[in-house]
Amino acid sequence: MSGVSLKPRATLEARVDLSGITPAVTCPLTLRELEGLSVPYGAKSVPLAELFFIEGAPEGVLLIEIGDSRLDGVGAGMLEGELIVDGVVGAWAGRGMGGGVLRIAGDAGDFLGAELSGGRIELAGNAGAHAGGATSGSRRGMSGGVLKIGGNAGPRAAERQRGGLIVIGGDAGEGLATDMIAGTASVGGTIGPLMGRGMKRGTVFTRTVPELPAGFVDTGEQELVALQLLARRVPELKAVIGQSTRARRLVGDTLLGGQGELLVPA
């Protein structure tokens, strides 16, 4: 398996769906074979070589040298290998990913990591709406893996999440963890209104208590052994948990019988 580098020939004039272009697909192919690979571009399909200069890259890596907000589905369905984007991406990046690593140096559009089931996504910038959430009409969002967002996340991140870990370094928009089924989310900054409505289970870590829906019940500050266990087993949570062994625990959405929790380490 060798590596492949894609460098846009010019600014994209229409949206490109790269959801079929993963390291597992590109790396076994020769550069000549890759040139003919067909990708949806606006209303038509074009050979990959019409949009990108195609060159070699380190083994197992698919590198997109210059990102573009019109590049949709980057890393979608990826199962192995490493996909690196040196810039921004459009919507659906890492959608349904089951393994491998997706690194994005810029911002991402809506539905980043939607229905992620494994692997790891690292976004340096901001994410759009529904990060780690469910796609339209789907009942379950992200179920496994790690989605790390360096900046802010838009509305409805972690919606219907049922597993895995979402770490948001900055702020989370409105409706974080709406209808969350299980899993863990962590927010380093502030959380927008209406967090956790319909939350069944799952955990959201944060530093300050946000404005919560009526269904949340404050159980007070608790001594939780799991805090330091998580801080040790999950390096991504160390930043928000620190050395704390106590946390304020707010449970909800009790209006719907839910037992999700918001933990604010003391």
Add this chain to the structure above:
Amino acid sequence: MIRNGVEIRDNFAEAFPMVGTRLIVTADTPDWALTAGRVTTGFATSVIGCGCEAGIERVLAPEETPDGRPGVSLLIFAMDFKQLKTVVPLRLGQCILTCPTTACYAGVETGKRVPLAKTIRYFADGHQISKKIGDKRFWRLPVMEGEFVCDEDTGSVEGVGGGNILILARTRGAALRAAEAAAAAMGKVEGVILPFPGGVVRSGSKVGSKYKGLFASTNDAYCPTLRGTVPSQLTADTGSVMEIVIDGVSFDAVAEATRVGILAVCDIGAEGGVVAIDAGNYGGNLGPFHFKLREIMANEGDVA
């Protein structure tokens, strides 16, 4: 072979395969971790009557444990995997879940999985909370004192049970002192436990019995009070025999414990009342692992 006046007999300890697992138990204080360790491994001296053999492998410093609290590592061995899957959740539920401030984690990652919170979690009556990190899942069970945290399961190893040494001494006091020294030294070896009380057995057994239905009976060949009445292995100056039984996660771990145990006994020497070191050998019918005393001590030098 004679070392410091102690005869190391040309014999071997005969051991058998066991299936074992390791649990890491933590608590708020070292005392409570030890308490949990002691009760969990209590009444677990011999599979003959207890269903398993268990012991505290070692005490763990906070930096060695998954949650940064003081802890102990426990080894539990059973004759087969089915039995292990039965006894571990029982002891977990009765002795660790109930003990204040404890948490319980997997101490072995490989091998067949032994359920921990996989079954115990139902105690929480629907309030249990699961967290899956990578491939590992743990559970948080609300309890009156706070939360009980427990890994979903632990791995298992195919280990060795029944390694042993017999300490032959002139008096009961001398035998006990030598056994205590040996147990202290052997207890420092990683991967082994000495499941009997304080690590020492005073009622070593032979295989079989004249009574129907008994699997084991007193090892009459090593009973001083029977010397002369039965075929005895004891010299005239032997007044007491103590045995140390070793279970380990591997042949090498048991062999190492055997080595350091014999060295500790020999350090006490003939002057301390030790006559000889022997081993429980059942004619090769008990198990496939043979710990040959002289081979184990061959590289120790200073034979005199």
